[in-house]
Amino acid sequence: MNETHLTGHHGDGNWLKLLLISMGLLVSLPLDIQAQNPKPNVLFIAIDDLVPTLGCYGDTTALTPKIDSLASQGLTFLNHHCTWSVCGPSRAALTTSLLPEETEVTGFKPIRDILRDVITLPQHFKNNGYETGCRGKFHDHRTVGDPNQPKDADGYFPNGDDIDDPQSWSIPYSKADTGVYNPPGKPAWDNADEPDASYTDHKILTAGLALVDQMAAGNKPFFLAVGFKKPHLAFIAPKRMWDLYDREEMPLASYTDLPIGVSARTSDPLTNNNEILGYEPFSNDNHLPTTEEQKDLIHGYYACTSWVDYLVGELLAKLATTDDPVQAGKKLSETTIIVLWGDHGFHLGDHGKWAKHTGMERGSSCPLIIYDPRSPNNGAKTMAPASTLDIYPTLCELAGLPIPSQPIDSSTPTGRPLRGRSLVPILVDPTTSVNTGAINVFNQGGNIGYSYRTERFRYIEWVNSSNEVTERDLYDYTLDPDERRNVVNDPDYAAIAYQLSRAMRADTTTQGCARLQDSSPINTGSDAYLPFSQIVANSPNEIQITWPGSTGVSYKITSSTDLTALPWASYAPTTDNLSGTTTTLPTLGDKRFFLIGFGTNTPPTWISDPLTKPLAVQNTSYSATLADSANDADSGDTLTFTKVSGPAWLNVASNGTLSGTPTTSDVTANYFVIRVTDSHGAFSNATLQISVLSSAPPTISTFEASDDTYAKENDPALIYGGQQSIQLKHDSGRRIGYLKFSVSGVGTVQTARLYLRATPSNDVGESDNVNALAVTNTTWTEGNLAWNGRPSTGAVIGTGTATPDAWFFIDVTSYIAGNGTFSIALDELGGSRGKIFSKEGGSAPYLEITWQ
Structure with a gap:
């Protein structure tokens, strides 16, 4: 056989299509809506x-006209999956874009316990000039609260149900579900004829509508979160x-057994x-639902779904009748x-399961609809x-905000990339993709299960504490939508399992899955045949070849005749390679035999996606490099x-050098799609974000402390607010200073x-180095802060050297x-007591901020 090896790669889901007719490269057009001003709500x-x-x-069966109407205007993600099939970890992943192993929120654990300075999604919007507020359930209350207070016996920060995460919201959180209807006992379902206003979610709606009015009366764009609690059990x-549905027509699960070979x-x-067994009547005798009880449960689930649909409709209707606070002449529905x-997700009887808590389809699959009225x-x-x-990252790009960096640990407040990828390319072109798969994580008996859902397959690996893969599953949703059979040991699927074992590790998202990354992928010969590749005759003189696209692997085509002389659209004869997942070949009437298998080449990968690079300045030449942002496991490969x-304005040289001169119209957070390609034609795409600053002279603003005081270890109950100085001492008899500032505009x-400013020497003026430390608690005042109950401190954010009777500064x-x-x-480092002036002493501590 005469072999011509053609290597292709589905780089992070961006399909490269080489078509005989167009002979061109098809890529998404830039969205550029992020450059439009003013900012969207x-x-x-x-x-x-x-x-x-x-x-x-x-x-x-579902009657959901309001949500369906929203979907008819936006984009519906039919293959969206949560990161962990439990409320707390899933919502922590949403608000941080980090994996559960990174935040250690693998159950109901505080988000800020390990990463105290993590920047939540609404907090990032708040930090960039947005009004932010929430009513109902956005975070799980067991993962938030006051991180400056001791945790309770269950390991939670106090008051999470009442204050949520104070750092996230410019408008303080207010609980909206008090005084609600609760049927006696703990029934799994209830269809009482109670007024709408007596139900929890209606109270959340009412509070959410009031918050819309409050934000619309302001002068900022806003980020508003409204979280409804149904259709969570109990189905009330x-x-x-309930009257919308016929109980006897409820769709019971079609397959209720465990998968064969699971x-x-x-x-x-x-x-x-255990979840359903906590509700009556099942808790009475620990029995699972009978067929008749299944009808009641599913009836209740659909009733709750329609109830929430109605409430969503009321919320959307409010946008249509309310004026935007910034964009004159427009309604909120337009902005x-x-x-x-x-x-x-939630299992409604499939596999005999009545709960979430799995990495299977019903456990991880959940709705996602995004609507941007500008596009x-x-x-x-x-x-x-x-x-x-x-x-x-998707909302950052849509709003034109920079991509933030998350903490590495408690002492390093930046440096960890967001793990998610922006979905904006799919909003531009719904036929494209940015991910090969979506990762879902779960633990069981000390093992962590990594469940990777692609467009067709779900591949699961269980990794033990020694970083060994102990068990595996593979499900083919094209041939087996009910997950009836685990085919991981079927020889016909060996190549798919091999491919996905590597793909899930090469994915930039899973770089936050420590145990997965420390384990080894499975072994299968590199020439393994791909059973799900397709060779289809398009015409008498043309065939189309496709193979399963995936991150981290490459492919080759072996032909019975030499293909090098054929007129390839983007064929490189010197390397004998072709990129892509869909390839159309002219056959010129000859009979040919094609075999598709794995190539030995390892495609390149990005260190993160999205990537961020240094700031650029309007009308100023820019220079940076991508060379340090991509890796290739193959020695000798040229990228x-x-x-x-x-x-x-941005030019990307073949060696990764970034250059160009941004203009006035580029002053915003700029987003690019970039590509790295290896010597064999395999490639990977990523989003690059560069913020462009105005070249106009910066503005300098100062902000005096609104509260300043200190806490004294030897007098733990005394409050020192209102004194003319702030005392600092690091050693025994410790004294720590506290400052609070409100920055706006x-x-x-x-x-x-x-x-x-340190006090004079004759008044024990501070003369040592002084550390400034991050404090996440902003609810204290100088009138209530004492050593007992004082806000806890985080990472050192800067150090300055004090001189008596002189001003000094700390870069923060x-x-x-x-x-x-x-x-x-504030914490001095010399060990001896020293003083600095407070605002009552006439030389108030202040922030000097240079900004554009």
Whole structure:
């Protein structure tokens, strides 16, 4: 056989299509809506335990006209998956764009316990000039609260149910579900004929509508989160919602057994029904639902779904009648991006399961609809894999905000990339993709299960504490939509398992899955035949070849005749390679035999996606490099860099050098799609974000401390607010200073300095180095702060050297991100008592912020 090896790669889901007719490269056009001003508002609707029981997802039973109407204007992600199938971890992943292993929120654990300075999604909007507020359930209350108070006996920060995460919201959180209807006992369902206003979610709606009015009366764009609690168990909704459905026509699960050949680790969560067994009548004798009880449960689930649909409709109607606070002459419906999101799935009897808590389809699949009125999608749907992690960077790009960096640990407040990818390319072209798969994580008996859902397959690996893969599953949804059979040991699927084992590790998203990355992929010969490749005759002289696209692997085509002389559209004879997942070959009437298998080449990968690079300045030459942002496991491979889309000012040289001169129209957060290609034609795409600053002279603003005091270890109950000085002492008899500032009206921060003045030497003026430390608690006042109950301190954010009777400064640029309320602690390093002036002493501590 005469072999011609043609290597292709589905680089991060961006398909390269080589077609005989067009002979061209098809790529998405840049969206560029992020450059439009003013900023859009964001309405984020979170719905607890909602699975795709919606008309827009093809459910013929569901009556959900309001959500369906929203979907008819936006883009519906049919293949969206949560990161962990439990409320707390799923919502923590949403709000941080980090994996559960990174935040350690693998259950109900505080988000800020390990990463105290993490920047949540709404907090990032707040830091960039947005009004932010929430009513209902956005975070799980067990993962938030006051991080400056001791945790309770269950390991939670106090008051999470009442204050949520104070750092996230410029308008303080207010609990909206008190005084609600609760049926006696703990029934799994209830259809009482109670007034709408007596139900929890209606109270959340009422509070949300009031917050719309409050934000519309302001002068900023806003980020508003409204979280509804149904259809979470118990299935309680007004009787009129139950009356929409016929109990006898409820769609019971079509397959209720465990999958044939399922791994033990995957089956264990499927057989755990503790959630439903906590409700009556099942808790009475620990029995699982009978057929008749299943009808009642599913009837109740659909009734709750229709109830929430009605409430969503009321919320959307409010936007249509309310004026925008910034964009004159426009209604909020014209200026507000709407995201509707379900936090995880829920098994409604399939596999005998009545709960979430699995990495299977019903456990991880949940709705995601995004509507941007500036660029509506008119009801488009996509099967491109999407993760809850992707929402954070997507909203950043849509709003034109820079991509933030998350903490490495408690002492390093930046340096960890967001793990999600922006879905904006799919909003531009719903036929494209940015992910090969979506990762879902779960634990069982000390093992972590990594469940990777692609467009067709779900591949699961269980990794033990020794970083060994102990069990595996593979499900083919094209041939087996009910997950009836684990085919991981079927020889026909060996190549698919090999491919996905590598793909899930090469994915930039899973770089936050420590145990997965420390384990080895499975072994299969590199020439393994791909059974799901297709060779189809398009015409007498043309065939089309496709193979399963995936990150981290490459392919080759072996032909019975030499293909090098054929007129390839983008064929490189010197390397004998071709990129892509869909290839059309002219056959010229000859009979040919084709075999598709794996190539030995390892495609290049990016260190993160999205990538960020240093700031650029308007009308100033820019220079940076991508060479340090991509890796290739193959020694000797030459990497070539290109720009796929984005603002015209940036040039990308083949060696990765970035250059260009941005102009006035580029002053914003700029987004680009970039590509790295290896010597064999395999490639990977990523989003690059560069912020461009104005070249106009920066503005300098100062902000005096609104509160300043200190806490004294030897007098733990005394309050020292109102004194003329702040005392500091590091050793025994410790004294720590506390400052609070309210920053408003600034743009992009260039520098931030904290200025302090030491008292004279004859008044024990401070003369040692002084550390400034981050403090997440901003609710304290100088009138209530004492050593007992004092706010805890985080990472050191800067150090300055004090001189008696003189001003000195501490650089706190890394901490002051923009507008907002900031608390800072002061701790001297010399061990002897020293003083600095307070605002009552006539030389108030102040922030000097240089911004554009």
